[in-house]
Amino acid sequence: MLKYGMVGGGKGAFIGEVHRKAMALDHRTELVAGCFSRDAGTNAESGAELGVSPDRVYADYNEMARAEGMREDGIDFVSIVTSNYCHADACRAFLNNGINVVCEKPLALTLPDAEELTALAEEKGLLFMLTYTFAGYPMLRHAKKVVERGDLGNIFMVMGEFPQDYLCGDFDDSSLGKFPWRSEPRFSGRTNSLGDIGSHIQFTTQYLTGLEIDSVCAKLDNIGPFGKLDTNSSVMVRFTNGATGMFWSSQVALGNDNNFALRIYGEKGSIEWCNEAAEEFNLSLLGHPTMRIRKGHSYLGEDKFHNVTARLPFGHTEGLYAAFANLYLDYCEALENKLQGKPYEINFPTARDGLHGVRYIERCLESNESGQAWVKF
Numbered sequence: 001m002l003k004y005g006m007v008g009g010g011k012g013a014f015i016g017e018v019h020r021k022a023m024a025l026d027h028r029t030e031l032v033a034g035c036f037s038r039d040a041g042t043n044a045e046s047g048a049e050l051g052v053s054p055d056r057v058y059a060d061y062n063e064m065a066r067a068e069g070m071r072e073d074g075i076d077f078v079s080i081v082t083s084n085y086c087h088a089d090a091c092r093a094f095l096n097n098g099i100n101v102v103c104e105k106p107l108a109l110t111l112p113d114a115e116e117l118t119a120l121a122e123e124k125g126l127l128f129m130l131t132y133t134f135a136g137y138p139m140l141r142h143a144k145k146v147v148e149r150g151d152l153g154n155i156f157m158v159m160g161e162f163p164q165d166y167l168c169g170d171f172d173d174s175s176l177g178k179f180p181w182r183s184e185p186r187f188s189g190r191t192n193s194l195g196d197i198g199s200h201i202q203f204t205t206q207y208l209t210g211l212e213i214d215s216v217c218a219k220l221d222n223i224g225p226f227g228k229l230d231t232n233s234s235v236m237v238r239f240t241n242g243a244t245g246m247f248w249s250s251q252v253a254l255g256n257d258n259n260f261a262l263r264i265y266g267e268k269g270s271i272e273w274c275n276e277a278a279e280e281f282n283l284s285l286l287g288h289p290t291m292r293i294r295k296g297h298s299y300l301g302e303d304k305f306h307n308v309t310a311r312l313p314f315g316h317t318e319g320l321y322a323a324f325a326n327l328y329l330d331y332c333e334a335l336e337n338k339l340q341g342k343p344y345e346i347n348f349p350t351a352r353d354g355l356h357g358v359r360y361i362e363r364c365l366e367s368n369e370s371g372q373a374w375v376k377f
Helices: 014-024 040-049 061-070 084-096 111-124 138-148 193-209 320-339 351-369
Strands: 002-007 029-035 077-080 100-103 128-130 155-163 213-221 232-239 244-250 261-266 269-274 280-285 291-294
Touching: 002 014, 002 061, 002 320, 014 029, 014 320, 029 040, 029 061, 061 077, 061 084, 077 084, 084 100, 084 111, 100 320, 111 351, 128 351, 138 193, 138 261, 138 269, 138 280, 138 291, 155 193, 193 213, 193 232, 193 244, 193 261, 193 351, 213 351
Parallel strands: 002 029, 002 077, 077 100, 100 128, 155 244
Antiparallel strands: 155 261, 213 232, 232 244, 261 269, 269 280, 280 291
């Protein structure tokens, strides 16, 4: 089994537990080291609950990276699941100590940091995965295959929206509960809705279509009680092939839990997909009735990367944990082959995808600050 360590993800943390449970689905990994919290007590308690030996529960990620990089039985990779502001420094520490990295998005809070980390990972030949969740959904992988084989023809429009309502209502500093860092620039960066969920629209659109962004025009709004960062963002996009896009993300869209949706329009067909019905999509082809394509059926074929042969039979939902597990499965297979000197494929989002995400955020901020001017990507 591959040995891994985790930075962040201590007691009470949401996303760290998702990563650990997802990895456990395929029994390819073992958690042997970690720096789970800045708080010493929580860190030690988390390590004990997770079965990590006390001598491999580290006070900070720099100490962890140095120590694990020097051990003969050191970790094969690290999973970084901290708040945004730690990502760049933590990734840098492990890359500099020769350790492969998995990291939550964003890759970094600044473009220079993202460029440095991408170059560092490539220079050192280390495997780096950004966990853009939606690349792990089987039906989006199949939709990608549909687009790649040309079924839609030339794409001319992409519509993406990601509305949530968890920041609706009246809040004060004492009632922010589990998400105060999302509204605090020193932890979250310069954006909230754009970086947190709008970046998923940008990545997933480019993942599915292969289109490259040419320029953006963005308006970021602060609606509600959070006076520091955006809670609603609207972005017009031009792609290098002449296609256009409209991306809307909001955390104050009352009546929406987590309703990410994409519509891709080409000259010969279109695809419509929604996260709240993630195991199917509508495929419309010129001259044919609209088809509902669903997970787990034989007509999807056997191509594992695009279909990830459904973990459960059709009619049984899988969801977020399985999507993360699919990403980790692709990453672990590549890492196992690499460590054994065998050929391997990169079938997961990389640091370069993370770099594109940071550039997207930077260019949208520049557009907003310039009075919604068009800004080259």
